[in-house]
Amino acid sequence: MVTDKILKFFIGSQHDRDIRAMLPVLRQVNEKETWALSLPAEEFPRQTAEFRRRFQAGESLDAFLPEAFALAREAARRILGERPYDVQILGSLVLHSGRITEMKTGEGKTLMCVAAAYLNSLTGKGVHIVTVNDYLAERDAAWMRPVYEYLGVSVGVILANMDKASRQQAYNCDITYGTNNELGFDYLRDNMQWDIRECTQREFHFAIVDEIDSILIDEARTPLIISGSAEDDTAKFFEVDKLVSSLKEAEKKPGTDDYPDESRGEEISGDYKLDEKSRRVSFTNAGMLHIEKILQDTKAITGSLFDEDNFEYIHYFTQSVAAHRLYHRDVDYVVRDGTVQIVDEFTGRILEGRRYSDGLHQAIEAKEHIKIARRNRTLATITFQNFFRMYSKLSGMTGTADTEALEFNKIYNLQPVVIPTNLPVARVDEDDVVYLNEKEKWDAICDEIEATYRKGQPVLVGTVSIEKSELLSRMIQKRGIRHEVLNAKNHAREALIIAEAGAKGAVTIATNMAGRGTDIKLGGNPEFRTRKAVGTDATPEQYEAAYAKEYEKWKKDYEEVKALGGLYVIGTERHESRRIDNQLRGRSGRQGDPGRSKFFLSLDDDLMRLFGGENLKRLMTRVGMQPGEPIYHPWLNKSIEKAQKKVEERNFEIRKHLLEYDDVLNEQRTFIYSQRREILTDGHLSSRIRTTAKEYVEIALDDYASSWKKEGSKADSELIKDFRENTGYTVSAEDLELFRRNPEEGKQRVISALGKDIAEKEALAGQENLDAFIRYQY
Known part of the structure; x- marks a missing residue:
């Protein structure tokens, strides 16, 4: 630790050294800029074709990187009117090297990745640019498509509800935009197909993951699952939900947050214990007996709770208690259109199509008295951790990765590099x-x-749940403060709300979803205002004229808001992860603009309560703090940061253990999927079947030999039956007699007969039809 500090003092941080190492390449790119400026438009796709020829001839991408980056930069300048800054070129170099680019909000990550995506698309193997939602995938693809097409590179986008032909076309493009969910589910779906022509994806070559911390860290605990219906047990969830209210939480030791330990003989009163940190329920011995009595009294069971037919009730009660005590409406989920929809704790967005597993979702549906959907059984599953590790080269970009550098390095072998801002923060x-x-x-x-609103400075208030955002909305409404609320219930207006969040006098209350991927511009957003003013039917000329007017108005508004201090970000609670707090702060102060951020906390907040809040509350009361009087001090910030680090470490351990379990499954999944792919792509399966048939005959007849010694003629009938079921071929008595006399000759006779049988079927059905039949059997 001390050595690190000494090194940092003399030679700079690791990030400083990373930047210095890339500066010679940046200079080469800048030197090629004059060359790119001189090229006519028709020369850009020709240069792309030349780069591809050089790569196919054996040159590495790095051999023509300066020219390719300069070409991409000039294409962006001509098409978008935006020349990527040097810091954006550095960011693209980091992506190309298979690392994570950390750039602050508003520094232009979408444009930054163009050069790296273009260069890597020249291999012809495809580049995937991964976003967190469909809106960003569609927006970024539409925004950057003209640049790529100017260079002679094709662009596709994968969206939910897209048909198979459109997906295949998008994946065959040089650069494909899509969400992590769609890419992962397409991988699982491809490995459930019966015909290779129905598959959509190519090999996984190079991925650039936008908001990589959100996808590879926050969502790592939630595997992708394709499921089918299981047995119907919905009635039991309703049955248990009616009974669970009679159970009581165990009493904790006086003055502590700990329960008595039954294993040490400590007396405990109550039916169950709750672990809020890990969201687990465990029953006391008395609780088990209480559940058994309830079920016996209601005639739900006869005999013991621990009988084989009754033991599943413990699971139903566990999930029901968790649903009532650990999962809260408008915090963890919302009820909309008669369904329970999960709210992502990190982004505040609805997780479309996701359901809690192991019956928890059904228990919540029973609690909310809505129709219970049948439980599903898993048909295919993979974690994002193992999915993204399949790429030959992986990179990513975000505004907040450095706090999770250890996890990125250990799990994904990825190193974050912090890129300096174009202008000081x-x-x-x-x-x-x-x-x-x-x-x-x-x-x-x-x-x-209220004080900030009255002077006209825009305010963005971050809350941790829908419930808290609506509470605050009601409170400031009573004070006559006009405001907007952005949460999972009204996410459809997200882009519009965020676009105007920097306008003079704007007050925006938002959950964690606060528009990642969308900049909050001081003074409002002239593009959005223009579109609102002219509508969708305006001609390009009408749009340009309206935009010029809006832009002049915006410049005046921008200077006014800037003079007021820029966007003021207020946090109403610390999140478990420091990254989420940093993301909220990062909404303010883009591109050198002024800004301010401040967190307001209470000792009743979840993070404070779970990590020592009661002790601090007793201390503050003892020193005579007055009602409404806050405390603030740098050491307090450090204490809170320590609590967050503890949670981050715990969550890292959970994700690491999940990966360890999935690694075992992944070996099996990889083997099965590779075998399956071989069968799908094999154009002459009859030869594979002949090999399999030979192996089957040898094993079956060897087993028969030992059975015949014990069972005699009974073994004959069993072998004949097994052969007929597995191969369609009937073994004759002569075959078996020959095998008993001469095992090797007998085996060869059966193998030859089976081969002849396969050849006859191939001649009769045709090779293509036989292959299709064999694939179905496999």
Whole structure:
């Protein structure tokens, strides 16, 4: 640790050294800029074809990287009117090297990745640019497509509900945009196909993962699952839901957050214990007996709870208690259109099509008194961790990766590189202020919002749940403050709300979904205002005229908001992960703009409560703190950061264990899927069947030899039956007699007869039809 500090003092941080190592290549790119400027438009696709020829001839991509990057930069300048800055070129070099580019919000990550994607597409193996949702995939593809096409490179996009032919066409493009979910599910679906022509994807060559921390860290605990219906047990969930209210939580030891330990003989009162940190329920011995009695009294079971037919009830009760005590409406999920929809704890978005596993979703549906969907059985599954490790080269970009550098390195062998901002960050991040309880905190937040609103400075308030966002909305509504609320219930208006969040006097309350991928511009967004003013039917000339007017108005608004101090970001609670807090802060202070951020906390907040809040509350009360009086100090920020680090370490351990389990499955999955792919692509399966038939005959007849010694003629009938079921061929008595006299000759006779049988079927059905039949049998 001390050595690291000494090294940093004399030669700079690892990030500084990484940047210095890339500067010679950046200079080469800049030197080629004059050459690219001089080229006519028709020369750009010709240069692309020449680069491809050189690669096919054996040159590495690095051999013509300076020219390719300069060409991509000039294409962006001509098409978009935006010349990528040097820091964006550095970011693209990091992506090309298979690392993570960390760039602050508003620094232009979408444009930054163009050069790396273009260069790697020249191999002809395809590049995947992965986004967190369909909106960003479609937006970024549409935005950058003209640049790529100017270079002579094709672009596709994968969206939900897209048909198979469109997916195949998109995957065959040089560069394909899509979400992590769609790419993962297409992989699983491809490995369930009966015909290779129905598959959509190519090999996994190079991926650039946008918001890589969100996809590879936050979503790593949730595997992708394709499922089919299992047995119907919905009635049992309703049955248990009616009974669970009679169970009581165990009492904790006085003055602590710990339960008595039954294993040490400590007396415990109550039916179940809750672990809020890991969201687990465990029953006491008395609780088990209580459940057994309830079920016996209601005639749900006869005999013991631990009988084989009754033991599953423990699982139903476990999930029902978890549904009632550990999962909360408008925090963890919402009920909409008669269904329970999960809210992503990290992004605040609805996880479309996702369901809690192991019956938890059904238990929540029973709790909410809505129709219970049948449980499913897993047909195919993979974690994002193992999915993205299939790429030959993986890279990513985000505004917040450095806090998770250890996990990126250990799990994915990826190293984050922090790219300096194009202009210095002018945002002021203030110390947290901590209040004794939630009421005092919310009152202070409302006062702060009102004071800021009255002077016209825009405010973005981050909340951790839908429930909290709606609570705050009601509180400031009573004060006559006009505002917008952005949460999973009204995500359809997300782009519009975020576009105007930097306007003068704007107050925006948002959950964690606060528009990742969308910049908040001070003074509002002239593009959105123009589209709103002219509508969708305007001609290009009408749009340009309206935009010029809006742009002039925006410049004035921008200067006014800038003078007021820029966007003020208020956090209402610390999140478990420091990255999510940094993402919220990062909405302010883009491209050198001024800004301010501050977190308002209370000792009742989940993070504070679970990690020592009660001790701090007793200390604050003892020193005589007055109601409404906050504490703030740099050491308090460090204590909170330590608590967050503890949670991050725990979550890392969970993700690591999940990966260890999936690694075992992954070996089996990889073997089975590779065998399956071989069978799908084999154009002459009859030869494979002959080999399999030979192996089957040898094993079956060897087994028969030992059975015949014990069972005699009974072994004959069993062998004949097995052969007929497995091969369609009937072994004759003569075949068996010959085998008993001369095993090798007998085996060859049966193998030859089976081969002849296969040849006859091939001649009769045709090779293609026989291959299709064999694939179905396999």
